[in-house]
Amino acid sequence: MTEPAAAPEIAASRPAAGPAPGTAPAPMPGPAGPVGHIRLTSHPSGGAPMAGATPPVVWGAPDAARRGPIVGTTLNRSHRNVIGTHSGSYGIYRALAVAAGSLKKAHRADLTDTSPTDIIGPHPSWFDAERIVSLDPFGAIVADAFREQIAAGVDIRPTIAVTQAHIELPEVKAAMQAGRMKADGKVLLENGSAVVTKAAIEPVWWLPGVARRFGCSEAALRRSLFEETGGMYPELVTRSDLEVFLPPIGGQTLYILGDPRHLSDPGVTLTCRVHDECNGSDVFGSDICTCRPYLTHAIEECIHGAQKGGVGLIVYSRKEGRALGEVTKFLVYNARKRQVGGDSADKYFLRTECVAGVQDMRFQELMPDTLQWLGIRKIHRLVSMSNVKYDAITRSGIEVVERVSIPEELVPADARVEIEAKLAAGYFSVGEVPGAEKLAQTKGRGLGD
Numbered sequence: 197m198t199e200p201a202a203a204p205e206i207a208a209s210r211p212a213a214g215p216a217p218g219t220a221p222a223p224m225p226g227p228a229g230p231v232g233h234i235r236l237t238s239h240p241s242g243g244a245p246m247a248g249a250t251p252p253v254v255w256g257a258p259d260a261a262r263r264g265p266i267v268g269t270t271l272n273r274s275h276r277n278v279i280g281t282h283s284g285s286y287g288i289y290r291a292l293a294v295a296a297g298s299l300k301k302a303h304r305a306d307l308t309d310t311s312p313t314d315i316i317g318p319h320p321s322w323f324d325a326e327r328i329v330s331l332d333p334f335g336a337i338v339a340d341a342f343r344e345q346i347a348a349g350v351d352i353r354p355t356i357a358v359t360q361a362h363i364e365l366p367e368v369k370a371a372m373q374a375g376r377m378k379a380d381g382k383v384l385l386e387n388g389s390a391v392v393t394k395a396a397i398e399p400v401w402w403l404p405g406v407a408r409r410f411g412c413s414e415a416a417l418r419r420s421l422f423e424e425t426g427g428m429y430p431e432l433v434t435r436s437d438l439e440v441f442l443p444p445i446g447g448q449t450l451y452i453l454g455d456p457r458h459l460s461d462p463g464v465t466l467t468c469r470v471h472d473e474c475n476g477s478d479v480f481g482s483d484i485c486t487c488r489p490y491l492t493h494a495i496e497e498c499i500h501g502a503q504k505g506g507v508g509l510i511v512y513s514r515k516e517g518r519a520l521g522e523v524t525k526f527l528v529y530n531a532r533k534r535q536v537g538g539d540s541a542d543k544y545f546l547r548t549e550c551v552a553g554v555q556d557m558r559f560q561e562l563m564p565d566t567l568q569w570l571g572i573r574k575i576h577r578l579v580s581m582s583n584v585k586y587d588a589i590t591r592s593g594i595e596v597v598e599r600v601s602i603p604e605e606l607v608p609a610d611a612r613v614e615i616e617a618k619l620a621a622g623y624f625s626v627g628e629v630p631g632a633e634k635l636a637q638t639k640g641r642g643l644g645d
């Protein structure tokens with residue numbers, strides 16, 4: 197067999213020899229030329245802070261000025277006061293854009309006219325270090341709260357954005373045609389559009405508080421984050437003085453039906469769903485689970501609630517496939533459907549555990565932070581059957597009055613396996629808990645069916 201023609205060119209583009217053992221790698225040639233040597237980790241300033249350095253973050257301080265900005269810029273090392281970079285997982289795309297020469301490393305965001313369309317807070321929870329540990333309560337208003345530092349040249353970026361939108365869902369239009377829903381010209385328009393305020397939230401983790409939520413030491417959390425990301429963030433273990441980490445994960449999107457100011461008023465009826473991402477069902481309508489039917493049912497309930505003078509809230513968290521990721525999820529689907537006896541409710545969790553090592557990696561411990569950011573104290577109607585979500589919400593000090601389950605007719609046939617398995621495992625607050633016989637009898641479609 198002859199060598200592919202391209203092979204010599206690939207080889208020629210590599211350095212002739214790597215650096216000698218124990219020496220630093222040679223400077224990487226970038227689009228704009230060599231960029232100097234690479235520093236593997238920063239060092240605490242020790243003693244007097246450097247001139248122009250950003251003060252450490254004082255999480256839970258009584259006002260924004262004393263809390264200080266979250267600075268994850270890569271433009272000036274002395275300005276940084278956190279571990280990691282902005283934009284969650286999208287920080288990697290930024291790196292790609294810089295490497296490819298399509299983005300100037302020195303670019304700073306022009307925040308003109310980007311301020312929130314609706315004012316959220318401040319609420320007492322913003323100044324309580326333990327009630328919010330995984331987002332920056334001032335993340336939407338950095339342009340105002342830290343105006344002076346920004347004017348002085350510090351690259352401070354919003355981690356929360358609030359805007360307005362119209363959303364059109366076929367399920368809502370069908371409900372209007374069936375006479376279940378009616379346009380009111382305010383929340384729901386004649387053309388079937390629902391009017392929403394929406395907010396996007398990037399994760400900002402205060403490590404001491406995150407560790408306490410999970411009942412581990414901060415040192416154990418830092419070490420695990422360092423090791424399980426393949427050593428991606430050395431400062432997790434070298435900079436105990438930096439307490440804030442911008443993790444490379446997805447955040448939350450909020451959809452608010454009605455007036456966002458009512459969210460913090462326990463006297464206004466709040467309908468709420470906290471939903472974990474499921475791309476296959478949410479977007480593509482896969483029938484193996486109940487995710488999209490549950491989501492659209494909740495949106496319908498939120499619209500109804502807002503039309504009656506209440507307010508509705510959907511919190512959408514990027515935790516695909518129980519936070520195991522879509523590859524793992526699809527592997528589990530195959531394992532479920534190929535096992536002896538086919539897909540059955542009694543083996544539902546076992547198959548996930550065989551592939552992933554755990555049944556579920558979503559951990560709802562941090563989820564209530566978003567509700568706390570909104571100042572929520574009471575949820576009148578929680579559209580969820582999950583005990584794990586309910587427990588996390590009530591543990592955070594929010595009262596839940598009523599739990600609303602999905603109507604039976606909205607459960608797809610193939611999703612019965614999931615529902616029965618979760619009922620048996622005590623996931624849900626409602627519904628008859630199936631016995632072993634019923635679990636074994638609840639079957640899903642085969643792969644080829």
Ligand SMILES: [Zn+2]
Pocket residue numbers: 474477478485486487488
């Ligand atoms: Zn799903």
